[in-house]
Amino acid sequence: MIYIIISALLFVLLVIQNILADVLFLGRSPLEISLIVVIYMAFRLSFIKGALLSAWVGFVMDCITGTVAGAYVFIYYAVFSGSYFISRHLYGEKDGFIVTLVLLWGIVEGIILFGLKSLQTGEFAFFSFLPFLILKIVPLGVLGPFLFHIFDKLGFSYGFNERATKRP
């Protein structure tokens, strides 16, 4: 039941992030809080639940942004799996580590989206894409640690932090 509520809350979050982007950046840059949520889930949830929720977030993103069906599902699945893999081998939750991880996945996501766009248009204009990428990942890097702390507080309060408590 709690995961159905989380899915609904994630849906609301995606709509709100779209509005926030318009208010804060005057519609010139996306504010993809959902990417931070997916990375966070990789550190806190079990694989199956986290992967399913990531796929759900990706699916909603596909619908809201009008991207090719499955694009964000794939990206968020890749981000989740990668972060999950990292979280199993590295124990680091300092702000710098989170910023690095968010920036890294932001760049990976940007490159995948750019690749898909290039595939559709048949053109490879990476330098015109670069400002879009920077505008997209810098706010995420700044927000990453802050949101991790907020999610932690919310998560522990409602008891769906499945993995953090098992850490050494």
Add this chain to the structure above:
Amino acid sequence: MLNRFRLPLFLILIGVGLLLLVVYNSYHPEQTGVARKIIMEGATALEYVLREPLKLARDTWQKYVFLVGVVEENRKLKKDVNRLIGQLVQYQEAYEENKRLRNLLKLEEKLQFRHIFARVIGVDRKSMVKSLIINRGSLDGVKRNAPVITDRGLVGRVLETSWHISRVLLLIDETSNVDVIVQSSRVQGMLQGTGHGCSIKYVGKMDEVKMGDAVITAGISRVFPKGLLIGYISHVDWREGGMFKKVEINPAVDFSRLEEVVVLIPPGDQE
């Protein structure tokens, strides 16, 4: 040994499967699925509800910010002024809407296609797909790939439809391609979005194009009817040794100010 790599292999297999699905979908855009329609409709409705308080706060701020701090004895006069300003804004809004609708009606007389009037209820120029949402969907007769225009010119085409709303791909999106003609010289080319404007591809170095020339749809691909205004040439560049000229277009439509549009029903779908 095999057990150790079972999980990574499993993850990679799922990832590759998803990637293949995405690549397939990008080459074979099918009709919008039911689940996607439900999410689209739900998100649009929720966004509309959430945006209303913001809009109200902004309007209130804009109307009253300059009146804060006025002395007590002017309060009554201020009330009257506010009431009159409110009325004036309403009248002005009605007048502006009337003007826009008149222009659309004039356009209606000129159109030879069946068409549907629609309101713009969302604009998204920050994502990878530059699009807008209109308040007409498949139940109103909107079809995928239908051209969308205003009295000023071409806006784009319908990318996907839900029951009550549709997503329109803007001309400026990089995946948007339109066959065009430069009106004065009849030079043909392929117009493609650049993200913030448009440019024409495949204009030969000998072709005559100059700044300010109007660019209209060629009507070759059967998606867009012939003769719709797209914009005006804003820049022409040719590098020594190049086969083609670089021609940039300033769209006739201001995509940030769209409120009402007309969706044309493609000739094959007319009753």
